[in-house]
Amino acid sequence: MQKTKEKKYTMNLCEGPLLGKILLFALPLMLSSVLQLLFNAADVIVVGNFAGSQSLAAVGSTGSLINLLTNLFVGLSVGVNVVVAHFMGAGEKNRISRTIHTSILLSVLSGVFLTFFGIAMARLLLVWMSSPEDVIELAALYLRIYFLGMPALMLYNFGSAILRAAGDTKRPLYYLFFAGVVNVILNLGFVIGLKMGVAGVAAATVASEYISGFLVLRCLMQEEGALHLELRNLRIHWDIVKQLLRIGLPAGIQGTIFSLSNVVIQSSINSFGSTVMAGSAAAANLEGFVYVSMNALYQTALTFVSQNYGAGKKERIPGIVLRCQGIVILVGLVLGNGAYLIGRQLLAIYSQDGQVIEAGMRRMAVICCFYFLCGVMDVMVGALRGVGYSVMPMIVSLLGACGLRLLWIATIFAGHHTERVLYLSYPVSWFLTASVHLLCFLLIWGRIKKKKM
16 A cells, blocks of 8 residues: 555656656646745735735735745755755665654754744844835734744755655645645635734735645655654754755855845845835746746756766766756746736736836846746756755855846946846846856766766
């Protein structure tokens, strides 16, 4: 019975045709990421339509700050994915079990830390971001409630990373779908029924996060074999932690610095006032659906390359990278340009204010049409991390994307203070960084071909 269940949900990533398996792996992951983003989208849509533009600006402007505080720990889940996948490919069941028990305990501890830090620092961080006076109190309230859900959010991210490493992207999708339905129902009840405003959407999100976290925890506890989680065996294995940090810490630092550059950009957006803030927040939310769809191919490349590298099947790696790149370019072009073409109708879901919609369109005109470049960049990062190189893509990304954006704001944007010039920092940085990542991969692949696995 258990073997049948495992076959139903997991996938052998080291044998057979690649394209079909990549699509079977990536599509549920894509849907899972979209559902996760719908948590925030439901917040923004409900609050924009039933609590006003100030509440919309308050909720929407917190995204970059939330990412800044969480990305370091979410990066560790990348390490979990790679390490478990390596051990899966090598067939080392004892190490898989030790990694799982270490990872789940780390997820809870990091979530508790983020809860206390986020609640204590919420308003001060918003002051540093130059949030307008008519928005800051609402944004601080939203953040303090939102951070109560951090333990569950971290638990879900680490747990789903473990399942992905085994080729299972279906069950995380099912869990998020159920939690997402609950989130939407609670949003409507708290905001429309109880008139709770930003506090209501934050509380609904927290509740849905605890549901998805509980479901993935229960899933691991019910597994048998190497993936089985026994709560009494939760402990920190420091040799495993070192391996998680070797891959996950550079990924987390990269994500944190990326978010820092986005916080600086958000601060620059704030300088244009609450109307532009609201339009940018709505547009960024729409862009998020394109991004997470492309990011599914990053995670696919990461997992496929990791397992095949762990199994010593290096000859499959170029095929994995090429197929993931082809799919991510197609997804980015179709979804990005499609979102822009019907942008006004989509933005109207978030706000009926004409000025807010026009502000959102100005952002989408620059970012959405070139978003596929971001996908190309991320897939190359996934391939590099999959073969055990995590520091190199971190350094390239920090210099190419983050450093360039900050330099752009300090120089070009300072001389031409317009929204278009500000938003152009994104596609320029994606193109340059993706090009350097490709060169790095070609150099490393030359070493791998000569190396005995």
